[in-house]
Amino acid sequence: MLYDGIDMLCSELEINQVELQRRCQENPDTLVDQIRSKALATLPLILAEDFKLKGNNTPFITKGTDLNQHLAHWIQRMAMDAEFEAPPSILPTEEINKYLQQKIGRSFDTLIKKMLRSTNIGTVQDLYDKDPDLRSIADQLGELISRYISTPQSITGLLKVFKDKGPVDIIELSARTAFVAMAVLNNHPGAAHIAGEDRHNRLIELGMSVMFQDIACILEPDAHTPGDDRHEGRSAALVAEMGFPAVCVETIRHHHRTKDPVGNPILSTQAPPLAELVTVVTTAFMHCISTRELALSIDEAFYVLSHYAAGRFYDEDSIRSLGQICIGDRKQLIISKAFNLMNQCPNDGTPFLWDIHTPLPNRFICQRTTCRHIGGNEIILCQDIEFHGPEGVLEIRKGQYFKCKLITRQLNLWLLNDNIFKQKS
Incomplete structure (x- = not known):
């Protein structure tokens, strides 16, 4: 997400990341003006009043929303690194x-x-x-x-x-x-x-x-x-x-x-x-x-x-x-x-119903399916399921199991789609 935001900004300003870093280090105030002049709906950067750069009373970006927070911190760190040089090896x-x-x-x-x-x-x-x-x-x-x-x-x-x-x-x-x-x-x-x-x-x-x-x-x-x-x-x-x-x-x-x-x-x-x-x-x-x-x-x-x-x-x-x-x-x-959530799942192999969520591009899709709890944070599917999203269909076959990388919202289970599907041998 961080690098997506940087790429987006470079694309809008029609510059590469090297040039973005140079502008950030040499004249961040001008860079901020350029960003604001674009009026990017996806980059509503907020100028902080309590962070001054290089002692010249130039307000600098410190926070925003979603990916903008990460982008702002990245730009801020680049500017600080330009000034932060190691001191002499021996100092009192x-x-x-x-x-x-x-x-x-x-x-x-x-x-x-x-x-x-x-x-x-x-x-x-x-x-x-x-x-x-x-x-x-x-x-x-x-x-x-x-x-x-x-x-x-x-x-x-x-x-x-x-x-x-x-x-x-x-x-x-x-x-x-x-x-x-x-x-x-x-x-x-x-x-x-x-x-x-x-x-x-x-x-x-x-x-x-x-x-x-x-x-x-x-x-x-x-x-x-x-x-x-x-x-x-x-x-x-x-x-x-x-x-x-x-x-x-x-x-x-x-x-x-x-x-x-x-x-x-x-x-x-x-x-x-x-x-x-x-x-x-x-x-x-x-x-x-x-x-x-x-x-x-x-x-x-x-x-x-x-x-x-x-x-x-x-x-x-x-x-x-x-x-x-x-x-x-x-x-x-x-x-x-x-x-109590994991304890609610039968640990004797008895099938149970569970809402499974997966983040297809730009949308979270949910489907209720039958699973078995096989211990720890692993569940195994008892039937084939398909997640239909705007970018296509994600098929998950019976017998596959999830070693859950768990993130939750409103007590529902989300399984992140980042190589968590593994075939049970």
């Missing part, structure tokens, strides 16, 4: 801080504190406002992380990330994720026995681990591919290189340890540390609802997490704690329904 700490403040526009401490206090999730923001302990911990986290980032080795690691991504955008999501994780742990039944200074320290350690796992994972995105364990190793290596405590490194190393019976990564066959359970749930949820990927609603994100909880990928208590914080009691029914 105060010079490094000055350099970062110049590039980011404020100190890390100030930036992190601001992001921790702005989660974009109303109930979490209320929690921050009402809970002085969490508020105090969030402030300390900002100061502590700022101190760690002041070392030359941490700058080296962060520059690897900031080379390709806008630092403010990265820190914004990572800091918000860290605070949500601390709130989840603070509300988790498994942490009820932890009190006093020990609880305080656990929350601080979790916040640091989550924030820098999130930053590190930008360099090595989660492949979500069975058998591919490179992600957590490289992310942990980056955090270790940046000089962070061993507890942060180990939290990242625990991210994926083993696979469930259908090949999906799970934490461990043994009881994993509570910090790892909370970390995986929180980071997955925040990425589901962020614009770093195609954003889901909060309801949809909970449905997805709840589904995978049945497959032992996510911790049910952590999801429930997250639900109480982020959506409150008003929508707890959604979570309960999601947890």
Whole structure:
């Protein structure tokens, strides 16, 4: 979707991507005027008043709708990369801080504190406002992380990330994720026995681990591919290189340890540390609802997490704690329904009816068919079905099975048409 939007813009402006990047870097204001003059119905870009580029009071694109959000962030990052050059290899700490403040526009401490206090999730923001302990911990986290980032080795690691991504955008999501994780742990039944200074320290350690796992994972995105364990190793290596405590490194190393019976990564066959359970749930949820990927609603994100909880990928208590914080009691029914959904399917091979959706081009088509639940998140078809759409017919034959890549809306099942159909041998 991102590259479709860029291609569309290049086509309308009659330029290639190289020229688009040059214009974005050299004169973004003119580029914005060109885009606006086209009055593109498919690109209603919104100019933000709070983001200034190159210190010349030029408002820059930061948000839009649908694919425009992704396009705007892509253009913004290109412009920032044009200015973001690596500092000299050896600088005193105060010079490094000055350099970062110049590039980011404020100190890390100030930036992190601001992001921790702005989660974009109303109930979490209320929690921050009402809970002085969490508020105090969030402030300390900002100061502590700022101190760690002041070392030359941490700058080296962060520059690897900031080379390709806008630092403010990265820190914004990572800091918000860290605070949500601390709130989840603070509300988790498994942490009820932890009190006093020990609880305080656990929350601080979790916040640091989550924030820098999130930053590190930008360099090595989660492949979500069975058998591919490179992600957590490289992310942990980056955090270790940046000089962070061993507890942060180990939290990242625990991210994926083993696979469930259908090949999906799970934490461990043994009881994993509570910090790892909370970390995986929180980071997955925040990425589901962020614009770093195609954003889901909060309801949809909970449905997805709840589904995978049945497959032992996510911790049910952590999801429930997250639900109480982020959506409150008003929508707890959604979570309960999601947890019960897979259990409603007979697991003894008895046929059942299920609405199956597939996204044919420009339209979602639904057909009710007879399936058998064969375990985990797999179902097998008991009859041939056809999905008729504007671009033709998609035929799915009896005996084929779905290893569901699950996204849901309104408690219906959508099966994404991206090589999920496999012949059962």
